[in-house]
Amino acid sequence: xxxxxxxxxxxxxxxxxxxxxxxxxxxxxxxxxxxxxxxxxxxxxxxxxxxxxxxxxxxxxxxxxxxxxxxxxxxxxxxxxxxxxxxxxxxxxxxxxxxxxxxxxxxxxxxxxxxxxxxxxxxxxxxxxxxxxxxxxxxxxxxxxxxxxxxxxxxxxxxxxxxxxxxxxxxxxxxxxxxxxxxxxxxx
Numbered sequence: 255x256x257x258x259x260x261x262x263x264x265x266x267x268x269x270x271x272x273x274x275x276x277x278x279x280x281x282x283x284x285x286x287x288x289x290x291x292x293x294x295x296x297x298x299x300x301x302x303x304x305x306x307x308x309x310x311x312x313x314x315x316x317x318x319x320x321x322x323x324x325x326x327x328x329x330x331x332x333x334x335x336x337x338x339x340x341x342x343x344x345x346x347x348x349x350x351x352x353x354x355x356x357x358x359x360x361x362x363x364x365x366x367x368x369x370x371x372x373x374x375x376x377x378x379x380x381x382x383x384x385x386x387x388x389x390x391x392x393x394x395x396x397x398x399x400x401x402x403x404x405x406x407x408x409x410x411x412x413x414x415x416x417x418x419x420x421x422x423x424x425x426x427x428x429x430x431x432x433x434x435x436x437x438x439x440x441x442x
Contacts, residue, residue, distance in 0.1 A: 270367035271343045275379050276422075277306045280432065281334060283341040283367075284312060285377055288320050288349060289384040293397040300392075300407060301328040301349075304383050308435075309420050310428035311383070311411045316404045322352030329358055336362040343367040345377050386414075 277283050283306045288299050299320045303313030312334060315327035329336065342364045344350045350368075359366055369376030391410045397403040415428045423431040 267366045267368040269343075269370055269376055270341055270365060271369075271376070273376060273378070275306055280307045281305055281312075281338045281340065282307060283343055284339050285343045285380040286313075286325065286328065286350070287345060287377060287380040287384060288324065288347065289388065289392075290320075291316070291388075291392045291397065291403060293400055293403050298397075298400055298403060299324060300384075300387065300403075301325050302380065302383060302387065303328050303332065304380055305428075306379060308428040308431045309379070309383070309422060310415050310432070314407060314411050316400065316407050318400060320347075320349055322349050322354045325349055325352075326354050326358065336364075339364050341365045341367050343369070343377065345369045345374070346371055 271283060271285075284303050285306060286301065286303045288301045290297050290299055292298070296318075298316060298318050300316045301314065301324045302311050304310065305312050313328040313330075313332040315324050315331060317324040317327065336358070339362065342359060344367075346368055349355075358364070374381050387410070391407070395406065397406070416430075417427055419425045419427055420431075426434065
């Protein structure tokens with residue numbers, strides 16, 4: 255059974271991103287969302303954080319609950335200095351409305367951007383990335399434990415960033431795009 259849907263995040267942050275998904279520099283905007291996956295017959299969740307500039311999955315985490323703690327774990331997995339991030343954009347999910355997330359935003363001086371209520375197109379890149387994750391990874395396997403999901407997710411993200419080509423990047427991988435544009439520093 256899926257967790258009961260929590261109240262929407264009604265914070266008064268504007269939609270700074272405003273569907274401007276093509277960004278001119280690394281870590282100008284990162285976007286995030288969570289998606290669900292069956293693990294041994296029980297719903298678990300994956301949180302991804304994606305850099306809009308090169309579509310790289312810069313942060314990720316898998317866990318049993320759809321919470322701010324899972325989002326925080328995804329932030330902790332980012333190998334770039336977090337103070338290089340300019341804008342953090344998400345939908346209005348309750349997992350993004352939490353003191354833990356507010357502390358990360360404040361500590362690293364991130365600008366906060368929220369999608370308009372009920373408008374998934376405002377976060378289309380992460381929605382698309384989650385669809386790709388499900389199609390290429392989640393639906394292809396049966397996960398017997400959270401640990402198995404976490405291990406295989408690590409491998410998938412590595413493949414996605416280093417091997418998988420993207421039409422939006424002129425058919426190179428996110429890391430290759432980074433290298434071609436001389437912006438690969440402090441990375442993996």
